[in-house]
Amino acid sequence: MKPKDTDDAVRYTESKLPLKTFYSPDDLKETDYKRDIADPGVFPYTRGIHPTMYRERLWTIRQYAGFGSGEDANARYKFLLNQGQKGLNVALDLPTQLGYDSDAPQAYGEVGRVGVAIDTLDDMERLFDGIPLDKISAAFTINSTSSIILAMYIAVAEKQGVSQDRIRGTVQNDILKEYLARGTYIFPPGPSIKLACDIIEYCLKNIPRFNAVSISGHMNEAGATGVQTAAYMILNARVHIDDLLKRGFHIDQIAPLIAFFTTSKEHFFESIAIVRASRRLWARLMKDKYKAKEKRSMLYRIGLAADCGNLIGRQPLNNITRIATRALSSILAGAQALALPAYDEAYAIPSEESARISLMMQHILADETGIPDVVDPLGGSYYVESLTNECEKKMNQIIDDIEQRGGMLDLIERGDIQRELAQQLYEEQKNIQAAKKTVIGLNKYALEDEDIARYESQMHEYDASIQERQIKTLNKIKSERNNKEVNALLKELELAFKREENVVPFIIRAVKEYASIGEIVQTIEGLYGRFRPETGV
Amino acid sequence: MSIAKKNPVRILVSKPGLDGHDVGARVVSMAFRDAGMEVIYTGLHQTPEQIVKSALQEDVNVIGLSILSGAHIPVCTRIMQLLKEKDATDILVVVGGVIPIRDRGQLQRLGINGIFDQNSTFDHMVQFIESQIKKADKTNLRDP
Numbered sequence: 074m075k076p077k078d079t080d081d082a083v084r085y086t087e088s089k090l091p092l093k094t095f096y097s098p099d100d101l102k103e104t105d106y107k108r109d110i111a112d113p114g115v116f117p118y119t120r121g122i123h124p125t126m127y128r129e130r131l132w133t134i135r136q137y138a139g140f141g142s143g144e145d146a147n148a149r150y151k152f153l154l155n156q157g158q159k160g161l162n163v164a165l166d167l168p169t170q171l172g173y174d175s176d177a178p179q180a181y182g183e184v185g186r187v188g189v190a191i192d193t194l195d196d197m198e199r200l201f202d203g204i205p206l207d208k209i210s211a212a213f214t215i216n217s218t219s220s221i222i223l224a225m226y227i228a229v230a231e232k233q234g235v236s237q238d239r240i241r242g243t244v245q246n247d248i249l250k251e252y253l254a255r256g257t258y259i260f261p262p263g264p265s266i267k268l269a270c271d272i273i274e275y276c277l278k279n280i281p282r283f284n285a286v287s288i289s290g291h292m293n294e295a296g297a298t299g300v301q302t303a304a305y306m307i308l309n310a311r312v313h314i315d316d317l318l319k320r321g322f323h324i325d326q327i328a329p330l331i332a333f334f335t336t337s338k339e340h341f342f343e344s345i346a347i348v349r350a351s352r353r354l355w356a357r358l359m360k361d362k363y364k365a366k367e368k369r370s371m372l373y374r375i376g377l378a379a380d381c382g383n384l385i386g387r388q389p390l391n392n393i394t395r396i397a398t399r400a401l402s403s404i405l406a407g408a409q410a411l412a413l414p415a416y417d418e419a420y421a422i423p424s425e426e427s428a429r430i431s432l433m434m435q436h437i438l439a440d441e442t443g444i445p446d447v448v449d450p451l452g453g454s455y456y457v458e459s460l461t462n463e464c465e466k467k468m469n470q471i472i473d474d475i476e477q478r479g480g481m482l483d484l485i486e487r488g489d490i491q492r493e494l495a496q497q498l499y500e501e502q503k504n505i506q507a508a509k510k511t512v513i514g515l516n517k518y519a520l521e522d523e524d525i526a527r528y529e530s531q532m533h534e535y536d537a538s539i540q541e542r543q544i545k546t547l548n549k550i551k552s553e554r555n556n557k558e559v560n561a562l563l564k565e566l567e568l569a570f571k572r573e574e575n576v577v578p579f580i581i582r583a584v585k586e587y588a589s590i591g592e593i594v595q596t597i598e599g600l601y602g603r604f605r606p607e608t609g610v
Numbered sequence: 611m612s613i614a615k616k617n618p619v620r621i622l623v624s625k626p627g628l629d630g631h632d633v634g635a636r637v638v639s640m641a642f643r644d645a646g647m648e649v650i651y652t653g654l655h656q657t658p659e660q661i662v663k664s665a666l667q668e669d670v671n672v673i674g675l676s677i678l679s680g681a682h683i684p685v686c687t688r689i690m691q692l693l694k695e696k697d698a699t700d701i702l703v704v705v706g707g708v709i710p711i712r713d714r715g716q717l718q719r720l721g722i723n724g725i726f727d728q729n730s731t732f733d734h735m736v737q738f739i740e741s742q743i744k745k746a747d748k749t750n751l752r753d754p
Contacts, residue, residue, distance in 0.1 A: 167627070167628035167629065167630075167679060168628065170628075171628050171655075173628075178657070179627075179628065179655075179657065180628075181684060182627065182681040182683075182684030182685060183627055183628050183679060183681050186679060186680050186681060187679055187680065251630070254631075254633070255630050255631065256625075256629070256630015256631060256632055256654050257628075257630045258630075294631075294633075295631075295633040296633055296637075385728075385729075386727060386728060386729060387729055419728075420708055420710060421680075421708075421710070422680075494633065495633055495636040495637055495640070496640070498633050498636075498637050499636075499637045499640045499641070502637055502641075502732070503732070506731045506732060506733070515729060525711050526711040526712060529710050529711060529712050532710065535680060605653065606653070
């Protein structure tokens, strides 16, 4: 006898979507396979952007790494590449992300800490020493200073004899999520969007296979639910698309350069449904609203990472289990790339051992489980297809709501969304602290007097000598380069900004003469200032 | 819910250094406000000099620092140094974020009064700060 569907104990996903006790064909009565699901690689791509997905080509194993100097990171990258990592995912230190050279007062204590320190092209050359850029692609988690990092990447590739059009890689270049969640913005929104779109335009013309922007979902870690984040990502992508359409480009020139990146969260099936819903929503948006003709414009290409914000510093080895569930949901969702944090990222940069465990996790899933052999294994599940439908519906509601309220850019500038997200996170934290939301090892099965210090013996150590070494190198570069030429190029860059030209070629020229990140940013800062938003608390 | 208190604790919550993940600081600020404290949140990218200046200008009882980038030792060293120079060591300093156990002794020796992490509850933080203020009030009379 079929059990009744009871309402008295309703369960919800992380995004507050209600869950039935079980799902059946009745729940998919309105769903048409050809129209709404379709085969993998067929519009609207619900089941995957390629017909054969992992059978033919595995997701890119792209572990996030980087610290210290160019040489230090180079050694870690070679280790990871040796252990089967396929693409690089470069972490940059905060001074680099915020446009400060290693000798700036603001950089004190931060040089080479959370990522690699890059001051000039010289550091980038050390970073990629012995790594062939015609074979390995690099994704850079860089936003405000994307243009400078991209320029350096191009310069290094050229020195290796790899022409621009053969370069593969990504710059994250998503300034909107910086205002929303991550905080490494430099300039105000207007000039920042202009600069971001200059990068997309430059790549469109010169490096069309490059991911000039990776619209990201860090809002997941700043109080947004998974569905909200996915909706915001669509809206953020559109801000860039609309800007480039105004510049006279066609959607089929623009859309293929946009990639996406987000995190898989604790709700296993919702994380999968969100990605499937996003693929379908994006395809429909490109085709129906933007009138895209090319298949490449309609593909929602996404890299996934396990959510770091939910890694716990109590009984941290449990994080391996957490990371594994996110890894599994990411693969079942059909991600193009996967980056897994290490279990100790709750409190440190990964040690070599913890980094290795996460990397091996990818290999085990790829080579031992048989999961890659069949595309979209959850396709057709009454539950997953229903949840996919619900996610798409909710995403569209959020998108309509934001547009009615004035659009993403407007709301970000006013700080409205940031305030709402902080309020949401506050409510969630209160729930966790009241044990209304279970976190194992924290509010359930916690250990009294847990000896946390014992995990720290394996911790990655920050090398405090890096700051001195970087400053020494920087001073040497400055004394050896053609300073007259650098100054002239910085002046030309300033004028290019004033003339509202595409500034990327000017940045490339400056970078090739070993102008530093700080010098270039100061040039731009002179025009637009550093952005100080309302705190809204 | 806000509880108006007679002598509310005044706390400056700040993000020193370059770490941009501010939602934790915002959330903690809300919790302090709901517990009846007067909260001034400085926002991101504050230098130690700016923090100490704001703390004195706002006449706070407590400085709360949110640091997730690992730069807590250099930041706290500088801030405690500045407070000493300004003869303002009666201001309590608490730190939250990602602070390894091995560094906590050093922070305490610098004069940091309280260290919290992602596992600390709002209630604990509020109670801790209020009890520290009470203790300090007994030994250091301030104008009501």
